[in-house]
Amino acid sequence: MAAATGVALTLAPISFTRARADAAVTGAGTTGDGQETRVVTGRLETGAADFVYIPVRVPAGVQRIAVEYSYDRPAVPAGTPGNSCDVGIFDERGIELDGKGFRGWSGGFRTSFEISNGEATPGYLPGPIKPGTWHVVLGPYQVAPQGMNYTVQITLTYGPSGPAFTPDHPPKRAKGRGRAWYRGDGHLHTVHSDGRRTPAEVAAGARAAGLDFMVSTDHNTSSSHGVWGQYAGEDLLIITGEEITTRNGHWLALGLPAGEWIDWRYRSRDDVFGRFARKVRGAGGLVVPAHPYCPYVACQWKFGYDDADLVEVWNGPWTYDDESAVDTWDAMLGEAVRKGRRWIPAMGNSDAHSEPQVIGLPHNVVYADDLTTEAVMGGLRAGRSWIAESRTVQLAFTAGGDGRRADIGGTLTAPADAPIDVRLDVQGVPGGTVRFVTDEGQMHQESLPASGSGSVVWRTTTSLAAYVRAEVRHPMADGSPGKGNTMGPNLMWGPMAALTNPIFLRRSGS
Numbered sequence: 001m002a003a004a005t006g007v008a009l010t011l012a013p014i015s016f017t018r019a020r021a022d023a024a025v026t027g028a029g030t031t032g033d034g035q036e037t038r039v040v041t042g043r044l045e046t047g048a049a050d051f052v053y054i055p056v057r058v059p060a061g062v063q064r065i066a067v068e069y070s071y072d073r074p075a076v077p078a079g080t081p082g083n084s085c086d087v088g089i090f091d092e093r094g095i096e097l098d099g100k101g102f103r104g105w106s107g108g109f110r111t112s113f114e115i116s117n118g119e120a121t122p123g124y125l126p127g128p129i130k131p132g133t134w135h136v137v138l139g140p141y142q143v144a145p146q147g148m149n150y151t152v153q154i155t156l157t158y159g160p161s162g163p164a165f166t167p168d169h170p171p172k173r174a175k176g177r178g179r180a181w182y183r184g185d186g187h188l189h190t191v192h193s194d195g196r197r198t199p200a201e202v203a204a205g206a207r208a209a210g211l212d213f214m215v216s217t218d219h220n221t222s223s224s225h226g227v228w229g230q231y232a233g234e235d236l237l238i239i240t241g242e243e244i245t246t247r248n249g250h251w252l253a254l255g256l257p258a259g260e261w262i263d264w265r266y267r268s269r270d271d272v273f274g275r276f277a278r279k280v281r282g283a284g285g286l287v288v289p290a291h292p293y294c295p296y297v298a299c300q301w302k303f304g305y306d307d308a309d310l311v312e313v314w315n316g317p318w319t320y321d322d323e324s325a326v327d328t329w330d331a332m333l334g335e336a337v338r339k340g341r342r343w344i345p346a347m348g349n350s351d352a353h354s355e356p357q358v359i360g361l362p363h364n365v366v367y368a369d370d371l372t373t374e375a376v377m378g379g380l381r382a383g384r385s386w387i388a389e390s391r392t393v394q395l396a397f398t399a400g401g402d403g404r405r406a407d408i409g410g411t412l413t414a415p416a417d418a419p420i421d422v423r424l425d426v427q428g429v430p431g432g433t434v435r436f437v438t439d440e441g442q443m444h445q446e447s448l449p450a451s452g453s454g455s456v457v458w459r460t461t462t463s464l465a466a467y468v469r470a471e472v473r474h475p476m477a478d479g480s481p482g483k484g485n486t487m488g489p490n491l492m493w494g495p496m497a498a499l500t501n502p503i504f505l506r507r508s509g510s
């Protein structure tokens, strides 16, 4: 059933007439007689279905399916969305939500694609072209007031299928340093979705950024998973994932088993997100709402955080929407403490797509048992991590008192009035501003020297603070350190250089 969720429209099927016998006569490698093309035109109005399915009856004997599409872009007044339409394809196994039929998606990044047994356009899955009803899917996510006129051209090439594609999945382990802090970027794009970097370029960029691991998160497809093996190495753990791009926000599925694909065809109101979150978690992966306040169309997060394992509070170079994400996350920490509930750790990723976006700006520094997918996922899940703008930023953050010590993501239990010293040692942020934030807001602010290195110690108790976390900010544009506990028309702070997950402080006996 097409419309399992959301709004979907299925058009009349497109048929191809050629029988297998004819294909055998023309043979492989021929053109003209060996190909058949159909052109579909149509029009969508404002308020069109989220997904428009064009059934394509594929006969036996097809070795390649090729699709081209285009649509008009009438001029619209400033502030009114113009036409934009995504494309993808499902095979004879069907278009059911979370079904087996997914064969690729290129969003709005490409105007054509091809699939055969041995190869496919990036974003698409090579494999058998079996007879049955395939579906080209259009995703008109913005339709101009004048409507959208589209053309889809489908070409089948007949002949024997070539050798099968052999996936080259990355290993789940690299040469680590045992239990240690590992740096990694959990949100990266390639030519397999809307990035302009090849997988080779992304892996080289991760190495250049001094990262120990990276997660591949192309939009809505698993097609890159089968190529990462050759780019991984003893020095770089490559983890497979996906960025699920819905109409109500984006989320990262990190640590997906290679080849696993997660469906994106739902809105918040369909109430199926939890089902996909459980699928990811059940497979050992992590569910991470991405850039929750990104102002771009369909990017704002509307699924809530009940099913989130982490939240991406810092996405790419520091901007206003990141401030909002940190504020929301901080409020959730307070709520978790109050209700005695699970807390949700923060992470930060570059979301780099193309030059000049910087891979590793920012990235996570994770305390993991080893440099393996499982251990890195475990460290992130437990919040044993902090976020660094680059590898030049280093820090250590601890809380100690009553003869005990706790690190990032941990809990220090002590009597209500026992003094607790919270200590941050930091390097690499010249003139930076250190903020200690608790469930009562900013409780301490101190500037770093021009060298960028320093130690900040602040004393509290478990009765005064339920958690404490650290931020290190660059100076403001005018060179001043920024002022906490004030208000004004501008941001109070310079860009983030480092952000830690909290250390929890718990009163003994409570």
Ligand SMILES: [Zn+2]
Binding pocket: 243, 250, 290, 291
């Ligand atoms: Zn996104």
Ligand SMILES: [Zn+2]
Binding pocket: 187, 189, 243, 351
């Ligand atoms: Zn992204």
